[in-house]
Amino acid sequence: MQDIIYKIIVSICVAVLLPCLAYTAKSLIAYLKAQADGIKNTTLREAVQEAIELVWKSVVYVNQTYVDSLKSSGKFDEEAQKEAFKRASDAAYSMINDELQKTIEERYGNFGMWLTTQIEQTVNEAKKAD
Numbered sequence: 387m388q389d390i391i392y393k394i395i396v397s398i399c400v401a402v403l404l405p406c407l408a409y410t411a412k413s414l415i416a417y418l419k420a421q422a423d424g425i426k427n428t429t430l431r432e433a434v435q436e437a438i439e440l441v442w443k444s445v446v447y448v449n450q451t452y453v454d455s456l457k458s459s460g461k462f463d464e465e466a467q468k469e470a471f472k473r474a475s476d477a478a479y480s481m482i483n484d485e486l487q488k489t490i491e492e493r494y495g496n497f498g499m500w501l502t503t504q505i506e507q508t509v510n511e512a513k514k515a516d
Contacts, residue, residue, distance in 0.1 A: 433489045437482055441504040444477035445512060474505050 453470050456462040462470075478501055482490075487497045494500045 430489060430493060433486055434493065437486055437490055438504060440481045441474075441478050441501065442508050444474045444481065445505060445508040447477055448474040449512065471505060474509075475501060478505065 448470050452473055453462060453466075456466050482501075490500055491497045
């Protein structure tokens with residue numbers, strides 16, 4: 387009986403929290419895009435655009451090498467989603483050099499938060515494209 391109640395509570399929490407998190411992420415993404423579009427410094431704008439492109443490549447790579455096979459076998463659960471995010475984050479970190487990270491930190495603050503937001507945005511855009 388406790389197991390059923392636990393599952394109901396978890397389901398309700400997921401149903402409420404996920405839309406709230408999605409809305410927050412969407413708002414943050416819109417803000418970051420507006421900030422990137424408004425960058426007057428050409429070098430800085432190009433650096434941010436390069437980093438965004440590298441994040442996109444990381445997400446596509448993880449989709450092709452990890453996510454697609456799990457989805458086709460019906461095994462893409464919450465744990466697999468976390469692993470996919472970690473793989474995309476690791477790939478992006480490995481491609482975005484220290485200088486580019488520093489540039490983004492100077493503009494946006496925390497690089498890790500910026501990267502997380504970019505990965506989430508990219509995944510969302512990729513879902514819409516499918």
